[in-house]
Amino acid sequence: MTKKSDRKIPSVGFGMWKIAEDDCAASVYKAIKLGYRHLDSASDYGNEVQVGEGIKHAIDDGLCRREDLWVTSKLWNTYHAKEHVGPALQKTLDDLQLDYLDLYLIHFPIAQRYVDFKERYPAGWFFDPDVDEPRMHLEKVPLHETWSAMEEQYQNGLTHRIGVCNYNTGLMHDLLSYAKIKPAMLQIESHPYLTQEALLRLCKMNDIAVTAFSPLGALSYLELDMANETESVLEQPVVVAAAKRLGKTPAQIVLRWGVQRGTTIIPKSTKEHRMIENADLFNFELSEREMTEISALNQNRRFNDPGVFCEAAFNRFHPIYD
């Protein structure tokens, strides 16, 4: 382990999923200006060039140095084969204008057929969106092959840590059986309606950090028609009562719950007042009872489920969770 890999991830990151290209460079710059030092990016988000512009602008203006930032990115499903992992990471680094990442994650435990960068980038879920009946195509690449190629990137110094996203407990056990470099991070959907207690406990036992994506739950999925307004956790009486007691917003209560239970959270907003709100979580504390009551809201409600959205949108039933 290098000294660099001992650095702790800032517990509130700025999520970049669904930030439109036009807004992205300015949003990243603004986030850094407001104090965010952890940026959660991915090749699949289609905005890494703009993320890179935002970072460069911030560094050039003296808002921070590269080493003050924690930049995460993710390997897309079409690049799982061992010969594609290095070029995929290099493409991400070029787009971000960086020479290393703090953390590189396998985005999904799903290997899709390779699409050349020149053909389409990011490749997305369809193999060929222009055919009459576009669909997602799989590739037979075992996850241990991908992990081994991720380890090479770590050894080469192109990323200071490696990890995975969207793995279940079975895949985590499997990964731990062959990993020569232990995963530093598991990134999963988690919010009060999907508390993921078993995964959190397993990661704690193995000293693996956990990042919760979509920490506000349904809010992230309204614009995608993957959730509806009635599923918002922000109106839950226990959340509203805690907000009233502490003089905070319901969103801050839900985010604070995420931080207080030990996860790193990556809320996304393009609105300045919400960026400020979402990072202002360290001058109050939820009581043990409030923590327990919010955790008890769990319904195992998963909004981001390939078993649902791949069939609905990409013409293939591909469940990865039971």
Ligand code: A2P
């Ligand atoms: P917007 O970008 O318009 O602020 P997640 O981080 O779980 O992906 O959720 C992001 C969604 O929640 C976005 O739609 C974002 O909208 C919205 N959002 C982010 N922060 C807040 C907040 N503090 N209060 C209410 N909605 C928020």
